[in-house]
Amino acid sequence: MTVIRVDKDVDNLSLTVVAEFDAPIERVWQLWADPRQLERWWGPPSYPATVERHELAPGGEVTYFMTGPDGGRSHGWWRITSADPPRSLQFVDGFADHDGVPREGQPTTAIRVELTEHDGVTQMEMRSTFASLEHMEQVVELGAVEVFQLAVGQADAVLAG
Amino acid sequence: MRDTVGKTVLGELDDKGVDVLFHALADATRRDIVRRCVRGELSVSRLAHAYPMSFAAVQKHVTVLERAGLVTKQRRGREQLVRTEPEAVRRARRALDQLEAAWRERVDRMSELLAPAPSR
Numbered sequence: 001m002t003v004i005r006v007d008k009d010v011d012n013l014s015l016t017v018v019a020e021f022d023a024p025i026e027r028v029w030q031l032w033a034d035p036r037q038l039e040r041w042w043g044p045p046s047y048p049a050t051v052e053r054h055e056l057a058p059g060g061e062v063t064y065f066m067t068g069p070d071g072g073r074s075h076g077w078w079r080i081t082s083a084d085p086p087r088s089l090q091f092v093d094g095f096a097d098h099d100g101v102p103r104e105g106q107p108t109t110a111i112r113v114e115l116t117e118h119d120g121v122t123q124m125e126m127r128s129t130f131a132s133l134e135h136m137e138q139v140v141e142l143g144a145v146e147v148f149q150l151a152v153g154q155a156d157a158v159l160a161g
Numbered sequence: 162m163r164d165t166v167g168k169t170v171l172g173e174l175d176d177k178g179v180d181v182l183f184h185a186l187a188d189a190t191r192r193d194i195v196r197r198c199v200r201g202e203l204s205v206s207r208l209a210h211a212y213p214m215s216f217a218a219v220q221k222h223v224t225v226l227e228r229a230g231l232v233t234k235q236r237r238g239r240e241q242l243v244r245t246e247p248e249a250v251r252r253a254r255r256a257l258d259q260l261e262a263a264w265r266e267r268v269d270r271m272s273e274l275l276a277p278a279p280s281r
Contacts, residue, residue, distance in 0.1 A: 002268055002269075002271075002272045003265055003268050006261055006265075008257040008258070008261060015257055015260050015261060015264065017261065017264045017265070017268065019268045019271070019272075021271065021272065021275050022275070023275045027275065028271075028275065031271050031274065031275070037274055040270065040274055041267050041270035041271050041274060042267070044263070044266060105187065126264065128260065128264075131192070136256050136257070
């Protein structure tokens with residue numbers, strides 16, 4: 001049991017997940033700081049992530065894509081707003097087009113990560129904040145659209161073949 | 162995360178519905194109106210005071226939101242009261258539940274990565 005607290009705030013449209021890991025803070029930080037580790041947990045097994053650019057410094061960018069079961073890719077990006085290794089990281093996560101370019105006018109999520117260590121146990125708080133109720137719904141809807149497009153792409157391939 | 166989020170939402174809205182919803186939410190004022198009317202109904206005239214625009218302009222925004230199903234408008238006396246649809250809030254809750262599930266799965270994967278290699 002590593003998730004110790006979850007706070008779902010409908011009014012402020014934020015989701016906070018606090019987890020505890022039996023590892024020193026420097027080790028837990030590597031989950032974010034090492035792109036090869038990041039790609040092993042960011043995407044679900046059916047949509048594994050591949051991290052391309054990875055610069056965890058203020059103003060820096062992370063670009064990634066997630067590959068679906070049919071080989072279709074959904075691209076995403078982060079813009080780092082602050083980084084204080086190994087204690088905190090803040091960034092904006094958004095959708096990108098197929099060249100990895102951030103899509104204009106599409107919803108983004110602000111994510112804040114804070115780590116603290118006590119006696120070899122590291123607590124990590126991950127908070128996602130959406131600009132508005134609709135904004136959050138839009139993220140969910142866009143997620144649906146992305147998956148739907150991948151499915152359509154697959155159908156096209158079958159029809160063409 | 163995206164497939165987790167996508168599955169249950171897909172199919173509740175057709176393409177046209179998605180277009181109308183996206184258009185409704187593409188404007189900062191409209192998003193703000195929805196936010197203000199979550200906690201209770203507000204009259205269009207009261208909303209109009211909150212923005213540097215005419216009553217008619219605010220009314221137009223409300224109409225777009227109404228068409229997308231995000232707010233409902235009711236006439237009471239001389240006032241038109243706007244409220245955010247509880248259904249939309251319910252969907253937000255569901256979205257948060259789906260996002261929570263996605264993050265819990267992420268934490269599970271993180272734990273696996275951090276676990277010392279099993280000694281055999």
